[in-house]
Amino acid sequence: MWDFPIWPESASTVAPSVEALYLFIVALNIGMTALVFGLLVLFSVLYYRRADDQVPPQYHGSMLLEIGWTAIPTVICLIVFAWGVKVYAELVVPPADSMDVYIVGRQWMWKAQYPGGQREINALHAVLGKPVKLTITSEDVLHSFSIPAFRVKSDAVPGRYTTLWFQPTQAGVYHIFCTEYCGTEHSRMIGKITVMEEGDYQKWLSEKAELGDALQGRKLFAKLQCVTCHAGESQARAPSLEEIHMKRIPLSFDKGSPVAPGATVLADENYLRESIRYPSAKIAAGYQYPSIMPAYDESLVSEDEMFQLIAYIKSLKKGQTPTRNEHTTTPTALGAPAGRP
């Protein structure tokens, strides 16, 4: 079937902003191209060589003109830059009330996890008019998560989180592409995002309902014996994790710690992740270096499980940390906690 669009759908709140800027630059392009082509044609018609020994007047330059065609483009460029930054700020800063969805890219599929524990492969569902914040990572190589209809894109980088947000403004089904070349089946790493009304969405969610991410994370929290040290009230061995998300944490900078005096860190997802993978990287003030906590690498906590743990930590309210039961044992610095089934 041969349909022939040249304008992608514009289905998010940021899309019109991007489009306005796009149209402005298109206008600049057309203007400049018309000017250049027009003058080329005009000069060709006016000044073609009429005789073999014709010698035109020899101009060598004009300071005024040269300053003019340096200064005017500079001003135009600065305008475009400033406008670009304004749109970029819209693109990178998600609203505070965004719904979190976690995305893991791997060769060659996108895995999505919802806060309620629902999972999808190469598909995503969103509610019309409700902002969604994607936290993206990769299990293997670089990928890039792109939804052209929303004008958003972000690379999936192994080893860290990147974010992307959108607020759909139009119900429908849109493409998800991987735009960073990722190996043999790169072009099959595509998916669909379905934007639906709130009611349909809730119905869909309930059909897919599983245990919530935070609930899964709570199980892991016990299974990986995190609870042994992060025990809530007693903060002798490790800091409490209650309401830690997006708090500013002063860091330990006494002997041996790798950070500068007075440094703090924002406890965002990247920091939580780093602290699980490499506990000694940035230790909260009051705890010794190196950390007594074992490092939970990919063989102990997969990227999917990492999202569940973080969802749980984010959900932890004051006084909610479970107490340790008699079965939990202390993880040792050398050995790993008991292997997972």
Add this chain to the structure above:
Amino acid sequence: MSTIITSAPALAPASKEPGQGGGVDYLNHETSIASWLLTLDHKRIGILYLVAMSAMFVLGGFYAGLIRAELITPKGDLMSSDFYNKSFTAHGVIMVFFVLIPLVPASLGNFMLPLMIGAKDVAFPRLNLISWYVYMIGAGFTLVALIGGGVDTGWTFYTPLSTTYLNSNVLLTATGLFILGFSSILTGLNFIVTIHRMRCPGMDWFRMPLFVWALYATSVIQLLGTPVIAITLALVGVERLLGVGIFDPRLGGDPILYQHLFWFYSHPAVYIMILPPLGVTNELISTFSRKPIFGYSMMAGASLAIAIFSFIVWAHHMFTSGLSPYAAMFFSLLTFSVAIPSGIKVFTWLATLFRGSISFDSPMLYAYGFIGLFTIGGMTGLFLSTLGTDIHFHDTYFVVAHFHYVMVGGAIVGFMGGLHFIWPKMFGRMYPEFLARMSAILIFVGFNLTFFPQFLVGYLGMPRRYHEYPNEFQVLNVFSTAGATVLGVGYLLPLLYLPWSVFFGEKAGRNPWGATTLDWTHTESPPTPHNFEETPVVTGEPYKYDTLFNKESALAGH
């Protein structure tokens, strides 16, 4: 001494100089194969490069044809995705590293530079020949890897895909490119020293033809940028061999660091490709409108400014890569700094054409094509340097179209113009003018038909390096492939008529275009082995047409 013109330029293309035909020139004074392969003559080395790069261009073009053929239909029905990936990698590696980067400097630059500044040769002729052999050895390694086994990393070799996840011949390709880098460095080094130390008496900096300025700026980039990519590729090789995670996050490394180091070279490399054609275009515009370049010093300064600015904008290739937002804004702002000198160049050419005496010989048609395509290519760069729009366009066909407008519409078309301009000097023969004009027009039309639809399909969101794609992109892709066919014919014509003209073309005479630089006024076509019988002494500016076409010299020519 008075400033008389000792040799009047020929006015008509076909006019013959006394002594033409019977004289000794650099082509006929020795003719054995060994005399070519062991030559220290910059002119012959330029031709050696030309031959090698033409072969590479045909090979790269072949892979481009395969890609376009596959993309006629949305389904991957012509070839496997693995072979498709290997094809676009081969296309990218060959075209970028073996064609575009050395294209103008190593062939036209080698041939013209000493002639233009009145030198007998480049400063280090032996090094010049070594550069060519290094190029050939690098090409050998890479071609064995690309054709023998295939590499499917894309020409960017992004980690950790290239270091950990692919079992193709990355190591061999990286070795080839590492070796090739030295060819580029040595050529740049040779040119800089030549320009500094080998100018003939009276050839001040501001009497040099602007092509020489462009070569100078290019050489600066080659010298300062290439070593960084060399060490980066070496690190990729070591990471593959030893399993050290310098760029692998699992082993503590940072894949983004690779991108930083890679683009620190590869963005300036874009200007290695485009600056020399910009320089050639100056010669063409001036010669074929018989006017000095408007604002000479600004034009020379713009070349240097582009060379320096090109080093401070690299991270605009990484806006979506998880770069810090602050760094993104910083690099976006700096990126616009390159737009200004590029704009200056276009305006300068227009001002030069104003009230000129414009003739439409085939080199001028290419120059017109160059200005048009370079303008579109440059202006569409605005979408990609602007943060708000780049997020959408990054890694889509819009980027593909943009850099092809600059790299093919700019570099290749500019090169074709330069080649048609210099051809009579190189071989002393004219090519069939009608076919040359046909080819210029076909390339312009075919090019736009190929790549303009890619802007549109890129705005729709079609990602690059896709073997299969959704149906709604098909119409534009079919247009693109159709255009590629026209473009292919446009390229095929010169491949036929240029070699033909070497043997059967009309004798060109010393200065068929009425140009004013030393290479045209003071050497025969083709030049003698040591360029100048007597060392020229320059007393004036490079582009001055009013004295050349006064009555006496016009009479003297007949």
Add this chain to the structure above:
Amino acid sequence: MSLHPPAKAWTYWANFLALCVLTVVTWLTARMDLGALSTPVALGIAVIKAALVVLFFMHVWESTPLTKLVIGMSLFMLTVLLTFLFTDYATRNYDVLPSDHAAAVSGKH
């Protein structure tokens, strides 16, 4: 007649002596715990040593402005590479930041 008159022999020996002294100094200061100052001190001494080698062993002291320009250019590019890299690494939101930066990046309204 030579293209360039040779330098006095004692300048080379004096330079050698200065370099040796600086090597010992940098070694001794490195053994002390200077905290945040240790790296600037060590690199500062290295820069002085490098300058001595460049100026006197490599004769840049008496060379043409062009040579100085070439050296300046290479150092400038090296500086661009190192410092511009840092614009990214020093401002990434998951790294340690001065407190006001991160709040802006993390999207607190």
Add this chain to the structure above:
Amino acid sequence: MQVTEKKHAQEAHDDHGHGHELAHHFVSVEQQHDAGNLGMWMFLTTEVLFFGGLFAAYTIYRYKFEKVFEQASNILDPMLGAINTIVLIFSSVTMAFAVRSAQQGKSKAIVAWLGATIVFGALFLGIKYGEWKHDAHLHVFPTSDFNWTWAREKHAEGEHGHGHDSHGPELKGFVFNSPVVPANYIESDSRNPEAKQAKLFFFLYFSMTSLHALHMIIGFGVMAVIMVYAWYGYYTPHYYVPVESVGLYWHFVDLVWIFLFPLLYLLGAHLGAGH
């Protein structure tokens, strides 16, 4: 272009009939010398950026993993580094005198000074080899053999005077005959993220020092050729660009080491000194 011509090239040839001294495409020996000199400086510029890529990687990872880089640096012996610095500086002096002899036209002295430079360069590499051998015993070669836990323990033992006698069984066939690391060390290392960071340090350490050593070895080869030519009196006060160029090259090699020494060896020196 306005031009006059004069018979310049012929005159130049008549003035200096020194055979090899003036290549045909140069006008004068000054032009030839200046071209050679500028060419060498240009080459060194590329070398600066060649090492610059490694320095950039070093800077970033040191910034990210400062603590571990200090500890890893502490494994190296700053005393040996300092001695090597002085050895290399001495070879720079002898090289400076070789160039000076060339300027004076003393052919045999060029040979002698270059010989001395090679001897001191070789001494430097000898000490370096000893260090690498020690590093291999500590298992800090950044291969699969790397073991950070082992290295720290053995290094601490060495500092407290236990000597190196307590090694496990010898591994035959490996170039340095390193002891075999017990399995429990390998297990604990694989769980220790700092081991990865330390491995990065040692990767950078070995790549920088071996690239530096490679440059020295290339320098030996060039010097050997120049010694042969000098022996037969090829260089004159009019033509000594090759001697001067190898001199610049060698001083550059010295410069690289001057920066490698503090960056690699002195970073963690205060940790060792504190014990």
